[in-house]
Amino acid sequence: MPKFIKKYSxxxxxxxxxxVHIGEKHxxxxxxxxxxxxxxxxEEKNVTALExxxxxxxxxxxxxxxxxxIHDTQLVQSIGSLCxxxxxxxxxxxxxxxxxxxxxxxxxxxxxxxxxxxxEDNDSTKYEQLSxxxxxxFVITFEEREHGLFDxxxxxxxxxxxxxxxxxxxxxxxxxxxxxxxxxxxxLESKSNKxxxxxxxxxxxxSAASARSLYKQKANMIFLKKSIWPLREVVSxxxxxxxxxxxxxxxxYLRDLNDHxxxxxxxxxxxxxxxxxxxxxxxxxxxxxxxxxxKVLTVITTIFVPLTLITGIYGMNFKxxxxxxxxxxxxxxxxxxxxxxxxxLVYFKRKKWL
Numbered sequence: 001m002p003k004f005i006k007k008y009s010x011x012x013x014x015x016x017x018x019x020v021h022i023g024e025k026h027x028x029x030x031x032x033x034x035x036x037x038x039x040x041x042x043e044e045k046n047v048t049a050l051e052x053x054x055x056x057x058x059x060x061x062x063x064x065x066x067x068x069x070i071h072d073t074q075l076v077q078s079i080g081s082l083c084x085x086x087x088x089x090x091x092x093x094x095x096x097x098x099x100x101x102x103x104x105x106x107x108x109x110x111x112x113x114x115x116x117x118x119x120e121d122n123d124s125t126k127y128e129q130l131s132x133x134x135x136x137x138f139v140i141t142f143e144e145r146e147h148g149l150f151d152x153x154x155x156x157x158x159x160x161x162x163x164x165x166x167x168x169x170x171x172x173x174x175x176x177x178x179x180x181x182x183x184x185x186x187x188l189e190s191k192s193n194k195x196x197x198x199x200x201x202x203x204x205x206x207s208a209a210s211a212r213s214l215y216k217q218k219a220n221m222i223f224l225k226k227s228i229w230p231l232r233e234v235v236s237x238x239x240x241x242x243x244x245x246x247x248x249x250x251x252x253y254l255r256d257l258n259d260h261x262x263x264x265x266x267x268x269x270x271x272x273x274x275x276x277x278x279x280x281x282x283x284x285x286x287x288x289x290x291x292x293x294x295k296v297l298t299v300i301t302t303i304f305v306p307l308t309l310i311t312g313i314y315g316m317n318f319k320x321x322x323x324x325x326x327x328x329x330x331x332x333x334x335x336x337x338x339x340x341x342x343x344x345l346v347y348f349k350r351k352k353w354l
Contacts, residue, residue, distance in 0.1 A: 016088060019073045023096030026128065026145035030069035035154060036061050039166050042158050050078050056138075057083070062169050063138040064157075068146045070094060070131075076142070083108070083140065085133060093142045096129040100230040102237050109134040109245045111173070111234065113180055114227040115149065118187045123194060125187070125220055127227055130180070134173040134245055141176065149179060170250045174257065177235075181260050184228060188267050191220070195271060199278060211282050218275045225268050232261045299353065303344050307337050 032047040038061035047053055056063040070076055073094060080090040089110050092098050103110040111132040118125050131142040141150075153175055157165065198213055235258045238246060246254075310333060314321070323329040348354045 016091070019077055019087075019090055019094055021071045021073055021094045021096075023129070023144070025071045027069035027071070030067065030072040030075050031146070032075075033066040033068070035064040035066070035157065037064075037157050037165055038062065044154065044158075050075070050082060054082060057135075060137065062165075062172060064172060065138060065140045066143065066150075067141070068143050070096070070142050070144055079140065083133065083135070083138075085110075089133070093131040096144060098129060098131075100227070100234050102234045104241060104243050104245075107135060109173075109238075109241075109243060111177070113177065113231065113234070115143075115147070115180060116184060116187050116224070116227065117147075118190045120190055120194070123216075125191075125224070127223070132173055132176065134169055136245060137169055139169050139172050139176070149183060150176060153179060167249060168247065170246045171253065174250055174253045178253075178257055178260075181231070181257060181264065184264050185260075187224075188264065188271070191217070191224075192267075192271060195274065199274075211279070214275060214279050214282065218272070218279065221268060221272050221275060225265075225272070228261075228264060228268065232258070232265060235261050295353065299348060303341055306340050310337060 032050065032053070034043075034045050034047050034053060034056055036043045036045075036056050036059070041061060053063075053065055056065075065079075067075065067079060070093060076090055076094060079085070080087070084107065086105060089103070089105075092110075092112065098112045100114060101112050111134065113130045113132070115128040115130050116125065117128075128144040130144075133140040133142075153172075156175070157172075195217055198210070198217065201210070235254060239251060239254050239258060314324075314333065317324070323332075326332075345354070
């Protein structure tokens with residue numbers, strides 16, 4: 001499970017706006033890709049010099065600037081200077097433990113989200129921060145590493161009809177967030193299948209290993225909820241904003257996106273309730289098993305109490321004790337002890353204690 005808090009030691013004592021990368025280095029190299037399109041135009045290009053991006057940003061077309069590998073603080077600073085981004089925005093981009101949020105500036109909107117990947121083979125979940133800067137005619141995405149999650153977006157832009165291309169940068173931002181939310185559904189579906197497998201085998205095996213598996217799933221769902229829950233607030237804020245960046249034509253799409261986020265949160269809460277119920281069942285099963293063991297031990301102890309009393313009395317060996325020299329004394333005591341055992345077992349059986 002990922003850590004809730006990443007290392008802050010690099011930032012201690014530094015002034016606000018200091019650009020220090022906090023988080024894992026997922027990529028050895030940083031790469032800039034430009035996707036530029038308009039009603040009748042599409043261009044995709046890998047950029048080696050950042051100044052090459054300036055001409056795209058000054059055009060009337062919609063430009064999608066992708067930075068992959070945000071560990072290069074100098075490159076992030078250069079992009080910030082090119083697009084006049086606030087220093088605190090750049091700090092949040094490099095500090096990869098941000099809560100999903102949206103902030104409005106005069107010339108752009110800053111959005112932070114989480115990319116979530118689930119590996120069914122080893123039941124592991126990975127989280128990465130995605131930062132978006134949405135301007136009037138551009139979208140900049142700051143991605144920790146290269147992935148194929150947005151490939152469908154590029155294909156849609158390249159081959160879509162003119163209406164979708166003409167909707168602008170705010171619609172592109174919506175499309176990117178929508179893909180991320182759709183991926184959440186896939187992650188939750190995979191997690192649900194895994195939990196269903198555990199549930200099917202759980203009632204046959206309430207061992208400590210099953211409990212550890214349940215606790216692991218519950219911890220993962222807590223982190224998943226922590227990563228996704230603020231998204232509803234992000235989308236709601238985008239719907240209520242007065243920014244000129246988000247046009248009225250995009251609002252219906254954002255309302256649909258808001259419905260999806262609510263549905264995702266409801267699914268997470270349902271899974272958490274199921275896991276809590278399964279853990280309660282496990283604790284009840286362990287408690288019942290312990291009660292059964294204690295009942296058996298109590299029955300055994302109860303049976304041996306009178307037998308111990310008899311053997312204790314006749315173990316004192318006082319000189320004038322009766323029956324000590326009786327020929328059938330030993331057999332008689334054994335018979336009495338056997339009768340006591342049999343009588344107590346019959347009594348316990350009738351009481352349904354056995």
